[in-house]
Amino acid sequence: MVKLTMIARVTDGLPLAEGLDDGRDQKDADFYKQQAKLLFKNLSKGQHEASRMSIETGPYYFQYPYVFCGYFIPGRVCYLTMCDRSYPKKLAFQYLEDLKNEFERVNGSQIETAARPYAFIKFDTFIQKTKKLYLDTRTQRNLAKLNDELYEVHQIMTRNVQEVLGVGEKLDQVTEMSTRLTSDTRIYADKAKDLNRQALIRKYAPVAIVIGVVLMLFWLKNKIW
Numbered sequence: 001m002v003k004l005t006m007i008a009r010v011t012d013g014l015p016l017a018e019g020l021d022d023g024r025d026q027k028d029a030d031f032y033k034q035q036a037k038l039l040f041k042n043l044s045k046g047q048h049e050a051s052r053m054s055i056e057t058g059p060y061y062f063q064y065p066y067v068f069c070g071y072f073i074p075g076r077v078c079y080l081t082m083c084d085r086s087y088p089k090k091l092a093f094q095y096l097e098d099l100k101n102e103f104e105r106v107n108g109s110q111i112e113t114a115a116r117p118y119a120f121i122k123f124d125t126f127i128q129k130t131k132k133l134y135l136d137t138r139t140q141r142n143l144a145k146l147n148d149e150l151y152e153v154h155q156i157m158t159r160n161v162q163e164v165l166g167v168g169e170k171l172d173q174v175t176e177m178s179t180r181l182t183s184d185t186r187i188y189a190d191k192a193k194d195l196n197r198q199a200l201i202r203k204y205a206p207v208a209i210v211i212g213v214v215l216m217l218f219w220l221k222n223k224i225w
Contacts, residue, residue, distance in 0.1 A: 002134060088146060
């Protein structure tokens with residue numbers, strides 16, 4: 001099953017679009033995304049040996065036995081997906097091929113000029129739709145793709161994630177970035193709550209004051225009489 005999909009520009013590693021899982025593993029998604037970004041960073045330095053590569057992570061690095069079943073680099077863009085280890089690599093690369101064809105068709109003329117991260121975030125709609133087509137490996141459509149000799153993946157290099165990231169890119173750095181991101185998210189959430197509370201006070205404080213004045217006048221009137 002496809003767990004994470006990211007698309008980035010090869011020249012500078014800029015993330016262009018991504019697709020996430022349904023949220024069941026959201027607590028670990030930031031960690032996976034940080035590793036993917038480190039891969040993009042290395043690719044932008046020209047540190048890649050092939051246009052297609054399967055990068056194994058293994059339970060030693062992650063809590064779950066996932067495997068990065070791409071990248072796929074057809075030129076200026078890298079398409080990367082992370083799947084369950086049991087998911088057929090052949091389907092994973094076919095999935096990336098479908099994404100590439102549509103992404104180039106829709107956004108091809110804007111890839112080089114994109115200046116901000118996730119400039120094509122709306123492409124997630126197509127990612128989610130395509131991911132559903134590849135969800136069940138036993139459908140007639142996917143069985144046909146598995147049997148299609150035009151898309152063999154035997155020659156695709158398989159590397160360990162530590163080899164690809166390099167000795168200098170320690171995984172504790174990834175953990176630190178993930179922790180920092182989680183901490184920042186909590187800070188922003190607390191600030192959002194404070195802003196909402198202040199907005200409610202500004203909205204209803206005048207009403208409360210008016211009601212208080214009316215009640216006081218009513219009490220004074222009854223006391224006098």
